[in-house]
Amino acid sequence: MSTTTLKGQPFDRPVLDSMLRRRMFYSPSFEIYGGVAGLYDYGPPGCALLNNIVNLWRKHFILEEDMLEVDCTALTPAEVLKTSGHVDKFADWMCKDPKNGDIMRADHFVEQILEARLKGDKDARGVKVEEKEADPKKKKKKVKGIEAVKLDDSVVQEYEEILARIDNYNGEELGDLITKYVMKNPETGVIPEKPVEFNLMFQASIGPSSNMPGYLRPETAQGQFLNFAKLLEFNNQQMPFASASIGKSFRNEISPRAGLIRVREFLMAEIEHYVDPEGGKKHERFEEVKDIELVLLNRHTQLAGKTDVKKVAIGQAVADGTVDNETLGYFLARIQLFLAKIGVDQSKVRFRQHMANEMAHYAADCWDAELQTSYGWIECVGCADRSAYDLTVHANKTGAPLMVRERLDIPISHEEWIIELNKKTFGPAFKKDGKTVEAAVQAIPKEKREVLAQELASNGTIVVEVEGVGNGKVEIKKDLIVAIEKRTRVQNTREYTPNVIEPSFGLGRILYALLEQNYWTRTSDDPAAETRGTAYCKKVLSFPPIVAPTKVLLVPLSNHESFKPLLKKMSHKLRVLGVSSKIDDSGASIGKRYSRNDELGTPLGITIDFQSLSDDTFTLRDRDSTKQVRADTDKIMAAIKSLVDGSKAWAEIEKELPVFEGQEVEAVAIR
């Protein structure tokens, strides 16, 4: 399936890429030193776009729901990430080509070889092969020289079964497959070395001596979990609540390609919503979102080898069990609203549920918001129910009380059989065996104690099995026992470890998808353009004003001194309105200056011309339609304000203010 632009035109990635670099949205870091794979710098428009997305995220999630924002360090001691499981499990299998030293991900290598052989088989059988959709998660090199070799039917079946299970093999198994099927690296003709585990975390030893091994965090979540007890206290012990973090994380990808989609240093925004696991994880505000429709790709469909999606109201999806609980559903809907707000194409979003073997073993349910780009469907937001896993492992390791203690409105009474020993006589009676015998007594199951009570009453003594003391049977006389009886215990508080619902955003990926999805080209409708030889096909980034790097372009007819006071006035008025603007007073034609800013996604433009000098009116231009209106300062400012805050659309402005025509073509700069 091929990708299209915002207006449904065929999408040409190299053309967009080159424009994005030229206009400094982003470019490879350290480019003058040859660059480093997987590292990118954001230039001014990329930075502004990213900042706007971050600000909107903070408003939409943190401020709207009173989340507790924290900012934790990226440097992390090894012990923390050992406990969380990252030191042992946050790894990929890689294998090395002994001839040219190339390093490859083992699973990707096996996949690549088998798919190539299957393709060769189909070619040999004369079957037309449809190109599979590119999947950036499987950074494949094109396999050189596929030979059309027919395989036995049984071999084809074997290969297909291996591919279906590819995510399930460990390193040793992948190594066995490589040996068994004699998979040679097409680049060198030799079999790669055995797969070894490669942990994706960057190591960073902390302090001058090497006694504090550490890593750069691969996610912001752990820092939030470690602060749980303090955050609960800060929140006046009230549950549920959420913490949130916006910050850089680091993953040492084996060989990143695919631009901003797979990078080694990236900005994340993560929410950890803490919820009582009892009572079905309801959400107070679920009612507000229950009618929002999401495009869902559930796990059953995927297990059946299909990718059919269903558009379902989230209330329905939770009710029928497709989505595990209200809290998870609430956040899926809120994610959808956020993506819509920043300008994600609603026909290019889907929520894909993780299959059982894809999820961490502790996760209860997990959905990814995937955005469609020319790299395929890209996971941009993960939304997982992490259960009580993280808080539990850190609490067990450190002894810190990462739990909630709640006063019970109605205390709970428990009746239970207890054995109370006589502390004064018991110790001396058994001397060095005292503690062992006592432990054995207290370990007697509750249901057996009633019988013991009767035994004590009738015999004046009981016999208890105590391994390692005497012959393993110990007699305890009446004088050593205060009582064996049924007592009532009243429980006034309840303790529990909260479960965590985690919406986790890869902001760089979202930004990239936004660039692709808002991009289109327009044919110049100016008949003179062709004869002038100017660009016929103009590139436009139609960001919603709320995220556009700059909101208004100020264009004086020329850089003549007489326009300067008006430029200054308009730019000041916009600053007071809180609307970002840029001036382009270069010598280029007005049309060219507007085109340059269409490439930057600037939604509005004000032209200052000779008429402005005499009657204080200005034209206001809409990026998407290139239509213009003309009015005085106050009306223009009011229109801008309403367009930027989203309260009006351009169509309304066109009805309210007099339309102006022809400016872009005729007004060539005079200098």
Next chain:
Amino acid sequence: MSTTTLKGQPFDRPVLDSMLRRRMFYSPSFEIYGGVAGLYDYGPPGCALLNNIVNLWRKHFILEEDMLEVDCTALTPAEVLKTSGHVDKFADWMCKDPKNGDIMRADHFVEQILEARLKGDKDARGVKVEEKEADPKKKKKKVKGIEAVKLDDSVVQEYEEILARIDNYNGEELGDLITKYVMKNPETGVIPEKPVEFNLMFQASIGPSSNMPGYLRPETAQGQFLNFAKLLEFNNQQMPFASASIGKSFRNEISPRAGLIRVREFLMAEIEHYVDPEGGKKHERFEEVKDIELVLLNRHTQLAGKTDVKKVAIGQAVADGTVDNETLGYFLARIQLFLAKIGVDQSKVRFRQHMANEMAHYAADCWDAELQTSYGWIECVGCADRSAYDLTVHANKTGAPLMVRERLDIPISHEEWIIELNKKTFGPAFKKDGKTVEAAVQAIPKEKREVLAQELASNGTIVVEVEGVGNGKVEIKKDLIVAIEKRTRVQNTREYTPNVIEPSFGLGRILYALLEQNYWTRTSDDPAAETRGTAYCKKVLSFPPIVAPTKVLLVPLSNHESFKPLLKKMSHKLRVLGVSSKIDDSGASIGKRYSRNDELGTPLGITIDFQSLSDDTFTLRDRDSTKQVRADTDKIMAAIKSLVDGSKAWAEIEKELPVFEGQEVEAVAIR
């Protein structure tokens, strides 16, 4: 000199520290794992305060002056930092105690020992010793058991000379001093090992094979420099301009103490302003700031061993040469304005000039904005003229054109003697020596060429010295030479490497200084407080509203259902105004709830009481005076808006709206 609170009370750091931790402004990272020195997490109020400072910084610098913001990676290949000088020079000397393994900074160790001996000498002579002001840059441990030993006068002089030159010694010299003066570690009684260099950068190897050594950046500057050519292009080749970055940097401090003042991971905001070195580095907007007065501590005063400051208008300081140039002066003034805006105590700011031996060798001038705290005068903003150093070294290393090419309005003509060789005949005539001879000819100094021209005209041949060819003298006949003559060369463009003025902000240090400087305590004026036994001494953080973590506290009289609709209404109205608010509907008394929020620095509070239910009026409370006014919703909202945007002060609001009295004391929660 002891530090004072905002209201001039003696400052008690442990009391503030404990409140800041309790209220989660910040706390040691990984605290449940025992913590890591030099790493801190910001909790919700700290995070909000930091975000507000960052936003204001972006507005004050980037937006106000159309700077080009870039966001570069922290991971940096070693080659880049080798070129910039960081791999070789960004280091401290450390020495190890062989007995207990303690690691100390060598210069601090020598200082500590000699100062202790000098103090002992003074004690022995009966001289009262004044405590030197604490300097957090010299993380000294208190030296145990200073003995009162009188030293020879000559020894005292030697020690004092060493201390005066302490920043000038290298590791070997420090080692020699330790040996020569038998400096034993007071903790163990043994002499530490020889100093070794410890580079302060965190190493982080990039990629799966170890072929890409790297570091975490120690400053954001280098990423900006590497993008210079692209930024200049983005700026339509116009000079001067500035780039700016806000991001984390990392320094592996040897043994950080002193809280947020010395940390291993910190947020920086850096500006690189590129300016033509010719013409005195003027600044277009210097006129706007020239009358702003700064408190200056210049280098001459310091070299004379004094710390007397002068309050001088920046225009004057540039005119008399105290500050090197207008651009540097402009930024010093802008830094001062920024610090004032965020609430830095104006009596606790000074600008200290670096002494010659303190600056990097390439720097032309450097001033630090220092803020006074209980740790002494802390460098919070550095403002250096880095000259053309960085752009030059990166351009030399990579060949990238990190320079400006300017079209000259008036072309410059040069007359010069040239030697034009006959390319057709010259090569064949000298065969393998051709290039060597040609190079020797073109290397002939311009002033000697006129003589050669005469020689050629009269003899029909010239003799040139060419080392390594024949006997070192080569004859060149007329037929190999087209001409030796004076020609006019016209230069239409000028190329130069810009100089860089760099204001560099340590945002964590500024935040800490802001906390200390805005902190004070007030005695409760409520006569009932003493009898009730409630806190007599209340802590307040008087942030300006613009940076306060939360602007408005909403306090219902109790958490009774009847107040909920009004709470919701007020909180919605504030959100529409863009003013952040929090609700405290806990069971604590109104007074207690206000006190809690005074600790968080919330400038305003709205009480919702029974009267509000009947007449829709509310009280508005001022954090600093605890005074209250009462009015209807619209008037309260208008007052809040003007207080938060800084257009009105509380005193004005008190004149406009009816004052309300008594609420805090009488209104104890009813539940």
